[in-house]
Amino acid sequence: MKLRFYATSLVLVLLLSACAGPQIHHGQLTHLDKGLTSEQAISRLGLPPLLTQTTQVGGRDFEFHRYQLFNGMNADVYLLAYEQGRLVFWGYVSEFRRQPDPVLAQAMNQLLPALGAPINRR
Amino acid sequence: MSWKALLGVCVSVAMVGCASTVPLQRTQVDALSRDAAPTEVERLLGKATAYAQHEVRAGDKAYLARHFLLQTGGRQEMTVVCTPNCLPIMITVPVTSEYVLIQTVPERALLAWGTLEELSKDADPLVSGLMPAIKAKLQASKEQKK
Numbered sequence: 001m002k003l004r005f006y007a008t009s010l011v012l013v014l015l016l017s018a019c020a021g022p023q024i025h026h027g028q029l030t031h032l033d034k035g036l037t038s039e040q041a042i043s044r045l046g047l048p049p050l051l052t053q054t055t056q057v058g059g060r061d062f063e064f065h066r067y068q069l070f071n072g073m074n075a076d077v078y079l080l081a082y083e084q085g086r087l088v089f090w091g092y093v094s095e096f097r098r099q100p101d102p103v104l105a106q107a108m109n110q111l112l113p114a115l116g117a118p119i120n121r122r
Numbered sequence: 123m124s125w126k127a128l129l130g131v132c133v134s135v136a137m138v139g140c141a142s143t144v145p146l147q148r149t150q151v152d153a154l155s156r157d158a159a160p161t162e163v164e165r166l167l168g169k170a171t172a173y174a175q176h177e178v179r180a181g182d183k184a185y186l187a188r189h190f191l192l193q194t195g196g197r198q199e200m201t202v203v204c205t206p207n208c209l210p211i212m213i214t215v216p217v218t219s220e221y222v223l224i225q226t227v228p229e230r231a232l233l234a235w236g237t238l239e240e241l242s243k244d245a246d247p248l249v250s251g252l253m254p255a256i257k258a259k260l261q262a263s264k265e266q267k268k
Contacts, residue, residue, distance in 0.1 A: 030220070030238040030257065034250045089243055100245045 022047050023070040024078065029090070032080075036087040038065065041080055049080070053114045057107040064108065066115045079108065079115065145191040145218050146170040151235060154223075160230035163223075174263045177227060178255040180248060184227040187256045191218035192237070220260075224252060 024045055031044040042048050049065035056062070062083055069078035069092075080090040081104060089099055096108040146167070153166050167190075174189040195217040202208050222241060224233045234241055234249040238260075242253040 026239075030242070032239070033242050033254045033257075034247075091243065099243075 022050070023068045023075050025070055029069075032087065032090055034087055034089075037085055038063070038080075038082055038087075041065075041087055051115060053111045055107050055111050057110060058103045060103055060107070062104065062107040062111075064111050064115060077115070081108065142171075143173045143191055144169050144171045145193040145216055146221055147193055151192060151221065154232060154235055156232055158232055160225070160232075163225075163230070163232055167223075174260055176256075176259040176263065178252055178259065180252055185233060185252055186225045186227050186230070187252075187259070188223045188225070189260055190221045190223065191216075192221035193217070194219050222256065224249065224256070 024047055028045050032041060036044070045067070047067070049067055051066040052063065053066075054061065054063045060083060062081055063085075065080040065082070067078045067080070068075040077093060078091070079093070079096065081088050081096070083104075089096065089101070089104060091099070093108070093112070097105050099105065147170075150166055150168065150170065154163065158166070170190055172188040172190055175186060177184050177186055179185070193216045196214045197217055199213050199215045201211050201213055203211050219237050221235070221237055223235045224241070225231060226233055234244060234246065236244070238253070238257060241249055242257075244250045244253075
């Protein structure tokens with residue numbers, strides 16, 4: 001009886017994770033380098049972004065690509081930022097807020113509603 | 123404790139001891155700093171073993187990249203020891219991340235340390251600029267070992 005319950009739970013979990021859409025994993029992140037074009041980054045990740053948004057802050061143009069990063073338990077919002085067509089930073093929302101470029105952090109904050117992530121500014 | 127259980131514990135300890143690469147611990151990397159003298163860096167690294175190392179160049183400067191494993195956690199794995207009766211033995215297997223230290227050559231001054239991902243997006247363009255070559259050389263050394 002217990003075995004049937006666990007087997008059913010496992011099947012349900014597998015089905016639900018299949019519904020979550022395409023995701024990237026931590027192992028793929030080591031393939032990213034600053035200066036990549038979006039085509040190169042997509043090729044290295046083996047997956048196109050779920051969403052793309054552009055913005056201009058402080059006279060600088062940014063393009064953000066949104067992915068879902070699967071951490072083994074659930075999927076989190078993961079962003080790649082391009083400036084002048086080149087990858088300048090990538091990470092979780094919190095990592096964008098910690099990195100030293102305030103304009104990039106501001107651009108990310110500006111796009112968060114459009115990128116579909118929850119806004120939780122301090 | 124029965125002699126069988128004792129034997130099982132000895133086998134599991136021996137198996138852990140056979141691990142060819144001794145991983146770094148978080149306390150060790152937390153103690154590293156850019157102004158640490160090379161001898162101090164070596165002391166902090168202790169018995170941790172680098173599984174690969176190679177030199178890369180940026181302009182006319184050479185840098186040494188030393189690759190370690192950082193223990194980020196552990197997971198329990200069960201193995202069965204039969205002597206001849208079989209006993210299940212739990213072994214804690216370390217969960218690790220690839221971790222790299224970059225030092226200047228020949229001074230061995232510590233330039234940067236972190237996971238491959240962290241250093242690839244480092245704010246210092248020198249560090250992030252070294253990473254493509256470091257990762258390519260690491261990949262080549264992994265393929266050589268296969």
